[in-house]
Amino acid sequence: MKILILNGPNLNLLGKREKSIYGSRSFEDYFEKDLLPAFPDLELEYFQSNVEGILIDKLQEVGYHYQGIVFNAGAYTHTSLALMDTIAAIETPVVEVHISNVYAREAARHVTYIGGRAVGSISGFGLESYRLALQYFERLKPSKVGFNYKKA
Ligand code: DQA
Numbered sequence: 001m002k003i004l005i006l007n008g009p010n011l012n013l014l015g016k017r018e019k020s021i022y023g024s025r026s027f028e029d030y031f032e033k034d035l036l037p038a039f040p041d042l043e044l045e046y047f048q049s050n051v052e053g054i055l056i057d058k059l060q061e062v063g064y065h066y067q068g069i070v071f072n073a074g075a076y077t078h079t080s081l082a083l084m085d086t087i088a089a090i091e092t093p094v095v096e097v098h099i100s101n102v103y104a105r106e107a108a109r110h111v112t113y114i115g116g117r118a119v120g121s122i123s124g125f126g127l128e129s130y131r132l133a134l135q136y137f138e139r140l141k142p143s144k145v146g147f148n149y150k151k152a
Pocket of ligand 1: 009010073074075076100101102
């Protein structure tokens, strides 16, 4: 099962940016030491960009043949109709994740353009939000009757 973890703007600065909110670990460290060993049965890939169009290109590239996408769109979550349209267009299911609890922060962060087109949203569990999203995909077994990787 091929799963893409896609991070948007400023998430390349994890471990350096606002540590009281986002923690002191880089995503690469968490990915290599925690996520890869925790999900040996998933084919995990990680990609990050600060550029909205590059995120759209990546979603389009994998969105018709990967089985899942775990997407933290960073601040584009709260602004991007274009990313919302891409998630609606592709067939691969997307789980929205946030490290911080966006609903406990400024009002502007309560709006998400990603959430309405995602299968579900996970927000506020620190880096473990990604693990929870991957658990969702891991438990979807291809053999399960009626299961369909594609969105309904
Ligand atoms: C974030 C929350 C967003 O509001 C913020 O712009 C980010 C990170 C999170 O993971 O908590 O860059 O997506």
